[in-house]
Amino acid sequence: MTKYFRKKNEIAVNDYIEGIVKGDRVILAQAITLVESNAKRHFEKGQQIIEALLQRENSSIRIGITGVPGAGKSTFIDAFGTYLCDNGYRIAVLAVDPSSEVSKGSIMGDKTRMERLAKNPRAFIRPSPSGGNLGGVNRKTRETIILCEAAGFDVILVETMGVGQGEFVVRNMVDFFILLVLTGAGDELQTMKKGIMELPDLVVVNKADGDNLSKAKKAMHEYNTLLHFLKPYTDGWTTKAVTASAIKDSGIENIWKLVYQFVEQTKLSQVFEKRRKDQQRDWLHQFLKQELYQSFYHHPIVREKLSHYENAIINGNKSVAASALELLDLFRNDKY
Amino acid sequence: MTKYFRKKNEIAVNDYIEGIVKGDRVILAQAITLVESNAKRHFEKGQQIIEALLQRENSSIRIGITGVPGAGKSTFIDAFGTYLCDNGYRIAVLAVDPSSEVSKGSIMGDKTRMERLAKNPRAFIRPSPSGGNLGGVNRKTRETIILCEAAGFDVILVETMGVGQGEFVVRNMVDFFILLVLTGAGDELQTMKKGIMELPDLVVVNKADGDNLSKAKKAMHEYNTLLHFLKPYTDGWTTKAVTASAIKDSGIENIWKLVYQFVEQTKLSQVFEKRRKDQQRDWLHQFLKQELYQSFYHHPIVREKLSHYENAIINGNKSVAASALELLDLFRNDKY
Structure with missing residues (x-):
C-alpha cells in the first residue's frame, strides 16, 4: 500500500x-x-x-568570464562556446549573478541570445540560480560545476554580470579568468570596480571589427601598458590583452590557444593543482564565516539594536570597542 | 588605613x-x-x-604613510613632520605594524632615525602597540588617534610597514593616504601587494636627488600614466604622483599644499565628514566579525577538527557545505 x-x-x-x-x-x-x-x-x-x-577523475577546464555591461558577454560566449563544440569539446555555461532575483528576465534573455549554443547538442546552458544571497549563489554554482564535470562536460564557462562581488567570487572558482572590455581603456577603467584589473589571466578587447577595429587595437595597447605595471594574478603567467570580434568570429581561436597554453603550463608547474586545492579550502572558510555572520546579523536582538549602536558611535556617544562587546553580549545571552 | x-x-x-x-x-x-x-x-x-x-570637537588631519621597504619612510616622516612643526602644527606619529612583536627593535630604531622630530617639542612619537593580532593593533591605534587629538595634536601621521594587511587597515583610519615609492615603477609594482595602487591619494617618488633625479622624474611619469587608468580612491580627487627628497627637504612643502587642498576640497564636498562616519561604522562591523571569528576559530573543538575536514575536502572525501555545517554543529553543541 x-x-x-x-x-x-x-x-x-x-x-x-x-x-x-x-x-x-x-x-x-x-x-x-x-x-x-x-x-x-x-x-x-x-x-x-x-x-x-x-x-571521480576529470580533466575539465573552468573558465570565468566577466565584463562591463555592453561588452558583449553573451555574444562572446556564443562564439567561443560554438568554436569549442566544433572542436569536439562538450561545454557547460553557468551564470553567477547575485542580483538574479531582480533580473531573472535578462538571464533567460541571455539564453536566447546565445542562439547558436542553445541549439548545440554538445552545449548545456544553465541560468543563474535564483534566490538567496551571494553566498548561496556561490555554493550552488560551485556544486553545479561538480555535477556538470561528472556528467562529462570538458569546459565549464562561468559568466558573471559584474554586479556586487560577482567577479571576486567567480575568480575564486575557476582556473582561468577572462575580462571582456571595450575600446577606450581610460574611460572604461574609471567606471570599473577597484581591483578588477588584477583578476584576469586574459583581457579581451571585444567588438574589434569594422569601424571599431583601430580603436580596439589602440585600447589593446593601452591595456597592455597598464597590465605591465600590475602583478599578474597567476604565478608564472603574464596577463595580456588581445582583440576579438565575437560577431565576426575573429580572435576566438587565438583565445582558446592561450587558454590551452595556460593550462599546460600551470599543470606542469603544479600551480593548477595548487589553485584548485586552495579554492576548496578558501570556500570552506568563506562558508564558515558567512554562517557565523548570518547567525549574528539575523538574530532578532542584533537587528533591533544595531542601528542604535551605529548612531551612538557616529554621534560620538559610545566607543566602537565598548559597543561591539555590548552587542556581542546581548547576542550570546539572548540566544542561549 | x-x-x-x-x-x-x-x-x-x-x-x-x-x-x-x-x-x-x-x-x-x-x-x-x-x-x-x-x-x-x-x-x-x-x-x-x-x-x-x-x-570634543577638533579639526585634526589624519595622514597615513606607507611604502615599500627601503622607500625611506622614517626619513620622509622626519622631514615632513619637522616642516609641519616649523609651520606651527603639533604632530603625533603613530605606527601600525602587525608584526611588531617580532620587529620591536626596528620600530624603536625608527624613533631614533627620526632624529630631528624626536627632539622637537611639538612632536609626539609613539611606537607600534605590541602584542595581539592585527585586529588588536587596529583598535589600539584608532584609540590612540582619539587620545592624541584630544591632547591637541593637529596632524596625526600613521605609518605602516606594508606587512600583512597593514595598508588596508591604515587606509581605513585616515583622511589622506600617501604611498612612498622609489624609481622604476614597473619593477617595483610587480613586488607590491595587489590593490595597493588603488589606495593612495598621493604617490610620492622619494629620493629624487643627485644622480637619482632623472630616474625619479621618469618614475613619476610612469606612475601618473598608471594612475590615469585607475579609479581614484577619493571621490572628486585625482590621485597623482609627485617627486620629493626627504634628505634634501625638497618637494615637502608641495606635498603639504596638496594635503591642505585635499582637506579643503573634501570638507566642502562633505566627502571628508562622510568618510569619517563610514570609517567608524566599518570599524564596528570589522570588530564584530573578528570577535565572531575568534570565538569560532579559537574554540578547542574547531582547532582540533579543522584540519581533518580540510584534508577530507581536498582529498574529495567530503563536500564543503556538509563539512562546514558539521563543524558549526560541533562548535555550537560543544559550547552551550
Whole structure:
C-alpha cells in the first residue's frame, strides 16, 4: 500500500549518480535543481550526490568570464562556446549573478541570445540560480560545476554580470579568468570596480571589427601598458590583452590557444593543482564565516539594536570597542 | 588605613581626561598604555576615557604613510613632520605594524632615525602597540588617534610597514593616504601587494636627488600614466604622483599644499565628514566579525577538527557545505 503514497518524482540518490555519470541531461538538470533548493531534505540529498561524484577523475577546464555591461558577454560566449563544440569539446555555461532575483528576465534573455549554443547538442546552458544571497549563489554554482564535470562536460564557462562581488567570487572558482572590455581603456577603467584589473589571466578587447577595429587595437595597447605595471594574478603567467570580434568570429581561436597554453603550463608547474586545492579550502572558510555572520546579523536582538549602536558611535556617544562587546553580549545571552 | 593599600600609580579616569585635555604628555602616554593593555580592567577604564573624549570637537588631519621597504619612510616622516612643526602644527606619529612583536627593535630604531622630530617639542612619537593580532593593533591605534587629538595634536601621521594587511587597515583610519615609492615603477609594482595602487591619494617618488633625479622624474611619469587608468580612491580627487627628497627637504612643502587642498576640497564636498562616519561604522562591523571569528576559530573543538575536514575536502572525501555545517554543529553543541 505504502508505495502508492511515495512521491512519483522522488528519484533515489543512486539513480541521480548513475544518470549524471551516463550524461543524462534530464537527470543532470534535476540534480542541479536539487542542490539549488533551499529545503533541508534536498540539501542533504544534494550533498550525498556531490560527495559520491567528488571522487571521480576529470580533466575539465573552468573558465570565468566577466565584463562591463555592453561588452558583449553573451555574444562572446556564443562564439567561443560554438568554436569549442566544433572542436569536439562538450561545454557547460553557468551564470553567477547575485542580483538574479531582480533580473531573472535578462538571464533567460541571455539564453536566447546565445542562439547558436542553445541549439548545440554538445552545449548545456544553465541560468543563474535564483534566490538567496551571494553566498548561496556561490555554493550552488560551485556544486553545479561538480555535477556538470561528472556528467562529462570538458569546459565549464562561468559568466558573471559584474554586479556586487560577482567577479571576486567567480575568480575564486575557476582556473582561468577572462575580462571582456571595450575600446577606450581610460574611460572604461574609471567606471570599473577597484581591483578588477588584477583578476584576469586574459583581457579581451571585444567588438574589434569594422569601424571599431583601430580603436580596439589602440585600447589593446593601452591595456597592455597598464597590465605591465600590475602583478599578474597567476604565478608564472603574464596577463595580456588581445582583440576579438565575437560577431565576426575573429580572435576566438587565438583565445582558446592561450587558454590551452595556460593550462599546460600551470599543470606542469603544479600551480593548477595548487589553485584548485586552495579554492576548496578558501570556500570552506568563506562558508564558515558567512554562517557565523548570518547567525549574528539575523538574530532578532542584533537587528533591533544595531542601528542604535551605529548612531551612538557616529554621534560620538559610545566607543566602537565598548559597543561591539555590548552587542556581542546581548547576542550570546539572548540566544542561549 | 585602606589608603595605604591603594596602588600609587592608579590614576582616576577624570585625572586622565583632565591631563590629556591639558596636553600633559606623561598622562597622554599613560592613557595610551592603558588602551593598549589587554587586561579587562584596563580595557574598561580605557573605554571610559575614550567615550569622554569622543565628544570634543577638533579639526585634526589624519595622514597615513606607507611604502615599500627601503622607500625611506622614517626619513620622509622626519622631514615632513619637522616642516609641519616649523609651520606651527603639533604632530603625533603613530605606527601600525602587525608584526611588531617580532620587529620591536626596528620600530624603536625608527624613533631614533627620526632624529630631528624626536627632539622637537611639538612632536609626539609613539611606537607600534605590541602584542595581539592585527585586529588588536587596529583598535589600539584608532584609540590612540582619539587620545592624541584630544591632547591637541593637529596632524596625526600613521605609518605602516606594508606587512600583512597593514595598508588596508591604515587606509581605513585616515583622511589622506600617501604611498612612498622609489624609481622604476614597473619593477617595483610587480613586488607590491595587489590593490595597493588603488589606495593612495598621493604617490610620492622619494629620493629624487643627485644622480637619482632623472630616474625619479621618469618614475613619476610612469606612475601618473598608471594612475590615469585607475579609479581614484577619493571621490572628486585625482590621485597623482609627485617627486620629493626627504634628505634634501625638497618637494615637502608641495606635498603639504596638496594635503591642505585635499582637506579643503573634501570638507566642502562633505566627502571628508562622510568618510569619517563610514570609517567608524566599518570599524564596528570589522570588530564584530573578528570577535565572531575568534570565538569560532579559537574554540578547542574547531582547532582540533579543522584540519581533518580540510584534508577530507581536498582529498574529495567530503563536500564543503556538509563539512562546514558539521563543524558549526560541533562548535555550537560543544559550547552551550
